[in-house]
Amino acid sequence: MDTSLEERQVRRVYDLYSPVYDLIFKKIFEPGRSAALRLLAPRPGERVLEVGIGTGLNLPYYPAGVRLVGIDLSEAMLRKARARLATLRMDATLKVMDASAVEFGDDEFDHALATYVISAVPDPVGVLREMRRVTRPGGSLVLLNHFRSENRLVGKLEDAVAPVCTHLGWKSNLPLDPLLYEVGLTPEVTGKVNLLGGWRLVKCVNRK
Numbered sequence: 001m002d003t004s005l006e007e008r009q010v011r012r013v014y015d016l017y018s019p020v021y022d023l024i025f026k027k028i029f030e031p032g033r034s035a036a037l038r039l040l041a042p043r044p045g046e047r048v049l050e051v052g053i054g055t056g057l058n059l060p061y062y063p064a065g066v067r068l069v070g071i072d073l074s075e076a077m078l079r080k081a082r083a084r085l086a087t088l089r090m091d092a093t094l095k096v097m098d099a100s101a102v103e104f105g106d107d108e109f110d111h112a113l114a115t116y117v118i119s120a121v122p123d124p125v126g127v128l129r130e131m132r133r134v135t136r137p138g139g140s141l142v143l144l145n146h147f148r149s150e151n152r153l154v155g156k157l158e159d160a161v162a163p164v165c166t167h168l169g170w171k172s173n174l175p176l177d178p179l180l181y182e183v184g185l186t187p188e189v190t191g192k193v194n195l196l197g198g199w200r201l202v203k204c205v206n207r208k
C-alpha cells in the first residue's frame, strides 16, 4: 500500500487541521518544544529558519532578539501563526514556502529547526538537504520528531499503521539513521521526549 505523502495532500490536510491543531497538539507536544529550543539555544541577533512552523506553537520559546524566519506549505496554518506572532514582541517573518525548495541563499541562517515536521513532509531528504544548505558551517540543525522505533515489534506495528497515518498527514515509520546518513549528518546530541519518550530530539552540527 502507498505510504508516500504528496504536497497537495499535505497542504489540504494541514489546511483542514488548522482550526483544531492547537487544541489537539499543543499540550501533548509541549515538553518537546521547550527541550528543542533549549537544545537549539539561539543567541540574540542570530538568524533561525524554522521549517513547517505550522501555527507557530514554538514562537513563545524563542529567546528575545532572535531573528526568525518561519515557513510552511499551509497558508491556513500560517494564518494562525501570524495571529500568535501579533501577541508577541518578536523579530519574525512568516512565509508560505516549500521546505524542500527554500528560496534563501546558502549559509544565510545560523540555525535551522523542524519540530514534528520531518515525517509530515513529502520529501524528508530534500528538506534536510535544504536545511543544511541554508545553515552556515558550524550552525545547528535541530529535529524533533517521532521516528520508526528500534524495537522490532513496535517498528512492525508502525509499519502496519503507516497507510492510515499517511492519510492523516504524517509517516509513522520514518527511520532516523538512514535519513541522516543520506544527508550526511551525524547526530551530536539525541534524547527522548514527550509521552513514553516516543519522540526523538536530535541535534546535528552543520559540518560542510
Ligand SMILES: C[S@@+](CC[C@H](N)C(=O)[O-])C[C@H]1O[C@@H](n2cnc3c(N)ncnc32)[C@H](O)[C@@H]1O
Binding pocket: 010, 011, 014, 025, 051, 052, 053, 054, 055, 056, 057, 058, 071, 072, 073, 074, 077, 097, 098, 099, 100, 114, 115, 116, 117, 120, 121, 122, 123
Ligand atoms: C505536524 S505539523 C507541525 C507544525 C509545527 N512545526 C509544530 O511544531 O506544531 C507539520 C507542518 O509541516 C508543514 N509542511 C509539510 N510539508 C511541508 C513542506 N514541504 N514545506 C513546508 N512546510 C511543510 C505542514 O503544513 C504542517 O504545518
